[in-house]
Amino acid sequence: MARIESSSLPNGLPLHRVELPTRSLTALVAFDAGARTERPEENGMAHFLEHLVFKGGVKYDDYRKVNQTAETMGAVLNAYTSHDLVAFHITCRAEVAAEAIDLLTDFVGRPKIDASELDRERGVVIQEIARAHDQPSVVAEHLIDRAAFGEHPLGRPVLGPEEHLRSFTRDAIVAFRTRQWSGSRGGAFLVGNLEHLPEDRELAELFGRFPSISSNGSFEPAPAFDPTTLVERRDSNQSHLRMSYRPGITARDARARAALNVYSTLLGGSMGSRLFDEIREQRGLAYSVYALDHTFADVPILQLSAGLESGKCVEAYTRMREIVDDLRTNGPDAGEVERARAYAAGRRVLAFENTNAVARHAANQTVVFGQDIDPDKAISALDEVTFEEVDAIARGISEDLSVACVGPHDLADFN
Numbered sequence: 001m002a003r004i005e006s007s008s009l010p011n012g013l014p015l016h017r018v019e020l021p022t023r024s025l026t027a028l029v030a031f032d033a034g035a036r037t038e039r040p041e042e043n044g045m046a047h048f049l050e051h052l053v054f055k056g057g058v059k060y061d062d063y064r065k066v067n068q069t070a071e072t073m074g075a076v077l078n079a080y081t082s083h084d085l086v087a088f089h090i091t092c093r094a095e096v097a098a099e100a101i102d103l104l105t106d107f108v109g110r111p112k113i114d115a116s117e118l119d120r121e122r123g124v125v126i127q128e129i130a131r132a133h134d135q136p137s138v139v140a141e142h143l144i145d146r147a148a149f150g151e152h153p154l155g156r157p158v159l160g161p162e163e164h165l166r167s168f169t170r171d172a173i174v175a176f177r178t179r180q181w182s183g184s185r186g187g188a189f190l191v192g193n194l195e196h197l198p199e200d201r202e203l204a205e206l207f208g209r210f211p212s213i214s215s216n217g218s219f220e221p222a223p224a225f226d227p228t229t230l231v232e233r234r235d236s237n238q239s240h241l242r243m244s245y246r247p248g249i250t251a252r253d254a255r256a257r258a259a260l261n262v263y264s265t266l267l268g269g270s271m272g273s274r275l276f277d278e279i280r281e282q283r284g285l286a287y288s289v290y291a292l293d294h295t296f297a298d299v300p301i302l303q304l305s306a307g308l309e310s311g312k313c314v315e316a317y318t319r320m321r322e323i324v325d326d327l328r329t330n331g332p333d334a335g336e337v338e339r340a341r342a343y344a345a346g347r348r349v350l351a352f353e354n355t356n357a358v359a360r361h362a363a364n365q366t367v368v369f370g371q372d373i374d375p376d377k378a379i380s381a382l383d384e385v386t387f388e389e390v391d392a393i394a395r396g397i398s399e400d401l402s403v404a405c406v407g408p409h410d411l412a413d414f415n
Contacts, residue, residue, distance in 0.1 A: 002358075002375050009204055011212035012183025016362060016373055018191040025094045025192040026355040027101050029108055029210070030087035030363035033180035035160075036153040036296070037219045043153075044160015045168060045176050047081040048125055052173065053088065054079070055117040057107035057209075063117075069103050076356075077104075083154055084296060084368050091356050094193035101190075101198070101206050109209030113177075115170050122165055129159050136240045136406040137307060139232060143404035144242035147228040148301065153220055183210060189362050189373075192355035222299035227400040229414050231407075239313040239407030243304040243320060248396030251295050252369055258381040259389035264293040264302060266332055266340035266390070267324070273340070274323050279306065285316040297368050302397060310407045317414060321401070327394040337390045345382035352379070 003019040013029075035046050056062040060069055070077040075092035088108045092100040132138045142157045149155030188207050190197065197203065225246045247263075249256035268275035268291025279289045286308035293302050304320055306313075351357045352375045362373035403414045 004374055009183070009188075009207050011208055011210055013207055013210055014183070014187045014366070015203070015207060016187060016189045016366065017194055017197075018189065018358060018362060018373065018375070019194045020192050020355060020358065020375075022192045022355055023094060024091055024355050025097045025100070025190065025194070025196075026089055026091045026359040027097070027104050028087055028089035028189045028191070028356075028359040028363055029104065029186065029207075030085050030189070030367050031181045031186035032085055032219075032367050033177075033185065034081055034083050034085045035156060035158040036083045037180050038153060038156075038176070041164070042172070042176060043156045044125075044158075044164045045173060046086055046180075047158050047160065048121070048165060048168060049113075049173055049177060050079050050081045050086055050088075051121050051125055052113050052117065053108055053111040055107075055114055055121070056112050057110045058112075059106045060103060061112065066103065066107050069099075073099050075100050081158055083158060085363065087360070087363055089356060089359060094196045097190075097194075097196045098198045098202070101203070105206045105209045109207070109211075113170060113174060118168075118170055122168070125159070126162050126165050129162050129165070132157075132159060136234060136236070136238070140240035140242050140305075140404055140406045143230050143232060143406065144244050144303065144402065147230045147402035147404045148225075148244040149223060150226060150228070152223045154222060154296065154299075181210070183212065185367070186210075187363060187366050189359045191359040191362065219297070222296065225398065225400070227402045229403040229411055231405050231409050231411055231414070233408060233410070234406055235408050237310055239308055239310040239405055239409065241306045241308070241313055241317055241407075242404040243317070244402040244404075245302040245304075245324065246398040247293070247300045247302050247393060248398070249300055249393065251298050251300055252371075254369070254371055254381065255385075255389070256393070257293075257295050257300070259385045259393050260293045260295070260300060260302070262337065262341050262344050262382065262385045263332075263390050263393040264291045265344045266336045267291040267302075267327065268304060270340070270343050272336075272343070274327075274336075275304065275320060278323065279316055279320060283315075283319070285312045285319070289316070289320075310409070313405065313407060313409060314413050317403070324397060325399075328397055328399070331391040331394050332387075334387055337387045340390075341382060341385050345379055348379050348382060
């Protein structure tokens with residue numbers, strides 16, 4: 001059982017300790033400062049800021065010191081930016097916890113954001129954008145976001161467009177950070193073996209490196225669903241298909257989110273799922289086919305994806321849509337719900353053997369939803385999902401959907 005202790009630091013940053021029986025520790029700091037908090041002209045800034053922070057802080061004042069210090073203690077250092085949030089994390093052996101937290105809070109809590117590094121890293125991120133455009137599967141992900149959300153921030157790519165990266169100034173980046181990185185909009189998480197943590201006073205000093213900022217940022221509420229089909233035509237033998245539905249649940253209903261996860265598992269989350277069984281095994285239409293669910297702070301989505309030979313794309317699209325329709329009309333059967341529930345819960349148990357996965361889950365739970373971070377309760381929530389709840393999810397999936405495809409197709413193929 002996880003032992004959890006939560007407190008609030010003087011700068012307003014919540015500090016959560018999740019003790020687990022492991023040899024490792026993950027320290028993670030997250031803020032509600034993802035891509036959906038950007039203004040239109042800022043698209044790409046949250047991700048660019050993530051890169052710039054790694055260039056150094058006050059004590060570890062250049063990227064070499066940051067990287068070499070992490071490697072010297074045998075730690076893995078990384079970060080991620082999503083539409084929901086930005087997070088920085090370090091995973092290490094428990095014995096070096098104090099040094100790891102000192103490193104993370106230095107360059108994340110008081111980054112230099114050196115103007116001389118700005119142009120160097122600008123070129124790196126522009127290359128990252130170019131690489132994404134060269135990968136049809138990534139283009140399809142960007143396309144389905146736009147088809148599902150239009151010009152809303154949730155419809156924009158996290159990386160942003162190249163022209164924005166070329167225009168960002170240091171002053172604008174610092175202003176974004178000041179607006180969004182406030183203690184009340186974030187959280188610090190210490191997960192794993194806590195035996196070697198510094199004393200409370202030292203921890204407060206380390207995490208006190210994050211400025212005490214009053215929250216004045218926000219995000220635009222998700223728009224009403226306006227189903228759209230977008231196709232990027234490419235002359236190729238492979239197509240990348242994405243389909244996006246709206247489940248009929250409230251985003252902040254934790255029990256409904258668990259039921260949606262079980263539903264997406266039976267639909268396309270395992271080798272025993274409906275999509276995998278019929279689209280791949282019975283019909284041989286696709287090597288890769290799956291479904292996943294994701295819930296933003298105020299809107300849930302269900303996405304179906306396939307990578308397949310272009311000549312089979314329309315048939316696969318038609319049959320995938322029919323499978324969702326059949327579940328909506330007739331509901332699932334008890335046996336597949338039981339298998340999906342067991343698989344979803346088991347998958348989460350295995351994931352939570354990793355302290356980093358527990359920390360990321362905790363960050364999403366509290367920063368995005370303001371809800372319980374207990375990993376044991378997250379597993380129990382899946383175990384407790386009932387057949388009736390999954391049946392209600394299946395029948396509440398929107399009849400309309402947004403579609404995106406990259407390949408040798410036209411809009412008429414998906415009418």
